[in-house]
Amino acid sequence: MSNFIGLLYNELLKMVRKRRILVILLILSILIPIFTYAQYRTVQTNIQNLGTSDWKTLVQQQIVDNQNRLSSSRIPEEWRELIKINIQQQQYYLDHDINPTSPGAPTFIRKFVEQAISLFMPLLIVVVAADIVSAEHTGGTIKLLLTRPIRRWKILLAKYLSLTLLVSFIVIATALLGYLFSGLVFGYSGWDMPVLTGFETQNDELITNGVHLVPQWKYILMSYGLAWFTCIAVATLSLMVSVLVRSTAASMGIMLAAIVAGNLLTQLSPTWTTIKYFVFTNLSLTNYLSGTPMMIEGMTLPFSLTVLTVWSLVSLFIAFAVFIRKDVLA
Amino acid sequence: MDTNSSHVLVVNGLTKRIGKREIVRDINFAVGQGEIYGFLGPNGAGKTTTIRMLVGLIRPTQGRIQIAGYDLSKQFLQAIRHVGCIVENPELYPYLTGRENLELFARMAEGITQQRITEVVQLVELEDRIDDRVRTYSLGMRQRLGIAQALLSRPQLLILDEPTNGLDPAGIREMRQFIYRLAREESISVFISSHILHEVQLLCDRVAIIHQGRVVKTGQVHQLLAGEPPVIWQLSPTEKAINLLKSLPDVTNVELLEDGQLRTHLPQNKIANVNHRLNQAGIQVTSIQQKKPTLEDIFLQMTEGGPLE
Ligand SMILES: Nc1ncnc2c1ncn2[C@@H]1O[C@H](COP(=O)(O)OP(=O)(O)OP(=O)(O)O)[C@@H](O)[C@H]1O
Ligand SMILES: [Mg+2]
Numbered sequence: 001m002s003n004f005i006g007l008l009y010n011e012l013l014k015m016v017r018k019r020r021i022l023v024i025l026l027i028l029s030i031l032i033p034i035f036t037y038a039q040y041r042t043v044q045t046n047i048q049n050l051g052t053s054d055w056k057t058l059v060q061q062q063i064v065d066n067q068n069r070l071s072s073s074r075i076p077e078e079w080r081e082l083i084k085i086n087i088q089q090q091q092y093y094l095d096h097d098i099n100p101t102s103p104g105a106p107t108f109i110r111k112f113v114e115q116a117i118s119l120f121m122p123l124l125i126v127v128v129a130a131d132i133v134s135a136e137h138t139g140g141t142i143k144l145l146l147t148r149p150i151r152r153w154k155i156l157l158a159k160y161l162s163l164t165l166l167v168s169f170i171v172i173a174t175a176l177l178g179y180l181f182s183g184l185v186f187g188y189s190g191w192d193m194p195v196l197t198g199f200e201t202q203n204d205e206l207i208t209n210g211v212h213l214v215p216q217w218k219y220i221l222m223s224y225g226l227a228w229f230t231c232i233a234v235a236t237l238s239l240m241v242s243v244l245v246r247s248t249a250a251s252m253g254i255m256l257a258a259i260v261a262g263n264l265l266t267q268l269s270p271t272w273t274t275i276k277y278f279v280f281t282n283l284s285l286t287n288y289l290s291g292t293p294m295m296i297e298g299m300t301l302p303f304s305l306t307v308l309t310v311w312s313l314v315s316l317f318i319a320f321a322v323f324i325r326k327d328v329l330a
Numbered sequence: 331m332d333t334n335s336s337h338v339l340v341v342n343g344l345t346k347r348i349g350k351r352e353i354v355r356d357i358n359f360a361v362g363q364g365e366i367y368g369f370l371g372p373n374g375a376g377k378t379t380t381i382r383m384l385v386g387l388i389r390p391t392q393g394r395i396q397i398a399g400y401d402l403s404k405q406f407l408q409a410i411r412h413v414g415c416i417v418e419n420p421e422l423y424p425y426l427t428g429r430e431n432l433e434l435f436a437r438m439a440e441g442i443t444q445q446r447i448t449e450v451v452q453l454v455e456l457e458d459r460i461d462d463r464v465r466t467y468s469l470g471m472r473q474r475l476g477i478a479q480a481l482l483s484r485p486q487l488l489i490l491d492e493p494t495n496g497l498d499p500a501g502i503r504e505m506r507q508f509i510y511r512l513a514r515e516e517s518i519s520v521f522i523s524s525h526i527l528h529e530v531q532l533l534c535d536r537v538a539i540i541h542q543g544r545v546v547k548t549g550q551v552h553q554l555l556a557g558e559p560p561v562i563w564q565l566s567p568t569e570k571a572i573n574l575l576k577s578l579p580d581v582t583n584v585e586l587l588e589d590g591q592l593r594t595h596l597p598q599n600k601i602a603n604v605n606h607r608l609n610q611a612g613i614q615v616t617s618i619q620q621k622k623p624t625l626e627d628i629f630l631q632m633t634e635g636g637p638l639e
Contacts (some may be wrong), residue, residue, distance in 0.1 A: 003438075006438065008436065009437065014423065015425055139423070139424070140419060141421055141422065141423060143385075144422070144435065144479065145438075147385045147386060147413065147415055149408075149410050151407070244584060319463075325389075327382075328388060329382070
């Protein structure tokens with residue numbers, strides 16, 4: 001056991017001293033301010049388009065409109081519920097003095113993870129995960145690693161666990177840095193703001209029966225939890241590729257290509273439903289929270305979670321089976 | 331084969347096939363306690379492949395490896411515990427310091443103290459640079475750090491794959507003395523591969539000669555690699571010299587080489603004598619060289635009258 005903790009320590013030491021973590025933090029620290037600025041520009045444009053910077057009158061007008069629709073008798077019952085929830089949300093904006101078009105840092109990181117979950121965060125994960133085994137081959141150190149009195153599966157397990165720790169760190173760092181940087185522009189408040197969730201899709205239709213409001217902090221916890229799940233799946237697949245391919249460049253290339261392909265396929269060919277079984281079309285788990293309709297029919301949160309889990313387990317199995325038996329030839 | 335318990339490493343019928351190619355075939359040898367065992371063969375003979383099997387990096391297609399009495403494939407942990415090795419180049423983590431590297435490998439074995447790390451660092455004389463990153467080390471320093479790493483867990487058997495590759499003559503001499511001391515003073519058995527005959531002659535007690543994946547000979551170094559080296563003469567006029575040399579009693583095998591030089595066999599202590607006779611006869615000698623026999627010469631010698639088998 002103490003032996004295993006030593007192995008884990010070794011792997012973490014390598015990650016830190018290889019400066020991978022530093023690179024990730026650097027990328028985040030450069031890109032998040034850029035995204036913040038982009039968001040700021042959008043907000044400014046919105047204000048200009050509305051012709052007024054007095055958002056309170058606008059929200060008040062929306063509430064009145066909604067109340068008028070409610071009193072009309074031709075509205076179907078399930079719409080009424082949704083409209084009521086909308087009014088609740090708008091009332092909250094007024095009561096707590098929150099401008100819905102210029103939200104605070106919590107809203108920024110909520111929207112950020114929704115955009116980042118399918119491509120940006122998986123790419124960060126690939127950068128740190130793709131070389132976790134192949135780098136030992138490239139550097140020749142695999143020969144020292146595997147000639148110690150330690151079973152090969154323990155060495156790979158230590159690598160995998162250190163990788164999951166690193167993934168958790170990256171997800172948390174993304175949230176923290178996003179909060180810190182965007183707060184400089186948008187302010188740091190808004191954790192309790194109500195957010196809509198609970199959408200479901202059935203037979204291609206958005207079911208709004210279960211829609212309700214949750215405080216934003218809860219929503220953020222859920223969406224970063226889902227992002228973590230996605231990232232772990234990506235890391236697990238990277239581990240397998242890293243075991244199978246001896247060159248770091250090749251294993252990184254393969255993973256990047258597969259992730260980009262998953263993103264493109266969903267958009268190019270929503271009618272080809274078989275691709276929903278492909279792991280990289282199921283990365284955008286946060287879409288199920290926000291009610292963004294999925295492009296492909298038959299995709300639900302449990303479905304996507306199952307696809308990610310099955311792919312992860314299979315690749316974990318392959319990674320271990322191959323690593324334990326493989327001849328280290330060069 | 332003698333599988334006596336005094337043997338640290340016993341190899342029986344070792345064969346490795348990759349695809350259809352037999353890279354190594356039916357290798358047998360045994361390394362005794364405190365012995366320096368040479369594994370001599372030209373490039374591509376299968377030395378590294380054999381060594382990779384010895385340390386468990388690749389699985390033999392056939393055959394058995396016993397280290398300190400344990401079967402490597404069945405009792406891997408017990409067997410490999412007694413081995414320290416460098417396979418091909420001494421590759422450590424370049425972004426860590428020498429000490430961090432040693433500590434990292436110490437964590438992968440049991441009972442290696444900080445004191446032991448200091449000890450091996452002193453042994454390989456790296457105290458000055460041990461806290462610098464390995465990236466900044468010269469090849470010789472990397473080689474020494476590699477050996478320090480191999481010695482950490484006090485192995486009974488040290489396996490080194492061409493450890494003098496790329497070192498300068500001073501470095502080679504130093505390495506040789508170091509390995510010699512390890513074997514004699516700490517009674518560690520050393521299995522060392524090389525393609526340089528001279529090196530094996532200087533260092534090893536016994537040798538196995540491998541050629542095209544097969545061990546063609548094993549035995550004591552002084553028996554196997556003995557014999558007077560040939561002497562090469564550069565002189566003129568050549569015709570007259572050949573006749574004279576052939577008439578001398580100590581000289582055998584006079585042979586005219588393509589470049590006009592003469593190759594002869596004669597005892598070393600007679601060289602001055604023969605030179606004097608040549609001078610007396612008016613033959614001008616411009617150079618005398620005692621040629622070290624190469625691996626090729628040995629192979630030719632061994633296979634005289636038949637193919638390697
Ligand atoms: N992965 C492989 N697949 C096929 N053939 C291989 C493989 N690895 C090595 N070989 C072949 O096996 C033979 C022995 O190679 P090996 O590296 O063991 O030689 P060596 O004696 O160490 O040579 P050197 O002195 O050059 O280091 C060579 O002919 C080589 O081409
Ligand atoms: Mg070799």
